[in-house]
Amino acid sequence: MLLITCPWCGVREEHEFACGGEAHIVRPLDSHTLDDAEWADYVFMRRNPKGVQYERWVHNDGCRRWFNMARHTVSHEILAIYKVGEPKPEFEG
Amino acid sequence: MLDAHLRLSSLAHLGLAARSIEEAGDAGIALGEVPRRVALTLRGDGEDAAFLDAVGRALGTAPPLTANTVASLEDVVILWLGPDEWLVNAPAAREDALQALRSALGDLHHAVADVTESRTVLRLSGASARDLLAQGCSLDFHPSVFQPGMCAGSHLALTHVTIHQIAEDPVYEIHVHRSFADYLWRWLEAASEPYGLAVVTG
Numbered sequence: 001m002l003l004i005t006c007p008w009c010g011v012r013e014e015h016e017f018a019c020g021g022e023a024h025i026v027r028p029l030d031s032h033t034l035d036d037a038e039w040a041d042y043v044f045m046r047r048n049p050k051g052v053q054y055e056r057w058v059h060n061d062g063c064r065r066w067f068n069m070a071r072h073t074v075s076h077e078i079l080a081i082y083k084v085g086e087p088k089p090e091f092e093g
Numbered sequence: 094m095l096d097a098h099l100r101l102s103s104l105a106h107l108g109l110a111a112r113s114i115e116e117a118g119d120a121g122i123a124l125g126e127v128p129r130r131v132a133l134t135l136r137g138d139g140e141d142a143a144f145l146d147a148v149g150r151a152l153g154t155a156p157p158l159t160a161n162t163v164a165s166l167e168d169v170v171i172l173w174l175g176p177d178e179w180l181v182n183a184p185a186a187r188e189d190a191l192q193a194l195r196s197a198l199g200d201l202h203h204a205v206a207d208v209t210e211s212r213t214v215l216r217l218s219g220a221s222a223r224d225l226l227a228q229g230c231s232l233d234f235h236p237s238v239f240q241p242g243m244c245a246g247s248h249l250a251l252t253h254v255t256i257h258q259i260a261e262d263p264v265y266e267i268h269v270h271r272s273f274a275d276y277l278w279r280w281l282e283a284a285s286e287p288y289g290l291a292v293v294t295g
Contacts, residue, residue: 008160008176009245013231016247061253062246063160063175 002076004069007083009062020056022046023068024088050074051093056084095210102126103213103271104278112292121221121288124281125295127214127266131190133181134174137203144201151197152181152190161245163257172244172257172268180255180268182214213274216295217281218264221288226265228284232256236263250280 002014028034028042047053053073058066070080070091080089104126117123137144139158149155153166156179164171169187172180183190194205217225223234229250233239244257254277255268269277282290 010160012247015231061248064178064246065175 002078004057004078005081006059006062006065007067007081008065009059012059012062016059016061017057018060020058020066023054023056052079052091054088100129100210102129103274107275107278109292110294113294114291115293117219117291117293119289120219120291122217122219122225122281122285123291123293124278124285125216125293126278127216127295129185130209130214131181131183131185131187132207132209132212132268133183133191133194134206134208135171135179135181135194135203136177136205137198137201139177141201144198144203147197147199147201148194151193152183161243163242163244170257172255174246174255180208210271212268212270214295215267215269215274215278215281216264216293217267218260218262219288219291221285222263222265225281225284225288226256229280230254230256234258234263236261250277250284252277252280 003011004014004017005011025042031039034042050073053071055069055071056066057069058064066084068082068084069078070089071078072093079091082089109126113125135148135156139145139156145155152169152171154164154169154171156171157164157173160173162173168184169190170182172182174180181190191205191207198205226234226249230247232245232247239258241258241261244255246253246255248254249256249267252269252273257266257268258264259266
């Protein structure tokens with residue numbers, strides 16, 4: 001069980017949240033010019049790193065807001081939590 | 094809005110009125126359903142002074158901007174649900190609250206919805222109320238952490254609830270969606286067994 005610090009509500013248990021997958025994936029603005037491989041890359045391909053992963057989470061049972069998290073996928077250590085629109089912190093690994 | 098003659102409490106089938114007593118006596122838990130209230134969800138920009146001002150004019154109090162707190166004026170209560178979302182509770186007689194808010198907010202960026210029929214409110218009190226909540230909810234209800242005037246959305250027995258502490262004794266109001274109300278009531282009743290339960294009029 002992770003203890004997650006919601007940027008609005010404070011520390012809550014993981015079961016109040018849901019993970020929305022990898023963060024910082026930008027939708028191509030010129031999608032009409034993409035070929036199938038490029039479109040598939042945007043829609044399906046994810047990094048799945050062994051190390052630091054940047055994820056979107058939503059506080060489903062609290063304030064229902066989305067935010068971003070940097071989490072180490074091996075230790076589950078939460079390295080940073082930041083609001084949508086805030087700059088992505090850089091971590092090694 | 095639902096016609097008045099169609100309104101039925103989501104716990105009507107439990108016959109709580111017939112079971113309820115005036116005083117909780119020695120029971121560790123007192124539980125009751127609060128009579129029907131007007132409930133509205135309000136969304137808008139909490140950083141916009143004109144929005145806060147308009148809500149204040151309509152309801153007598155501006156929405157709370159601090160997370161997990163409540164603003165109230167007499168029996169009109171505004172619970173913080175999110176940085177741009179609030180739940181307004183008012184007595185059943187205040188059917189005008191919806192229109193008052195819409196008129197005051199006018200062209201400002203906002204959304205107001207009547208959610209009166211979507212949920213019900215349980216009132217929980219008694220010496221063992223904190224122990225009971227701790228059986229099904231991970232929030233910290235210790236008096237140094239959770240105090241009167243605070244509210245929080247969380248899980249209670251895996252059901253989404255908004256819990257609002259209204260008095261130090263402690264007294265809590267539990268806002269629950271009506272389709273979960275029967276389940277939650279039965280869970281609370283079963284979980285109260287070690288402490289003794291008194292069904293009271295909310």
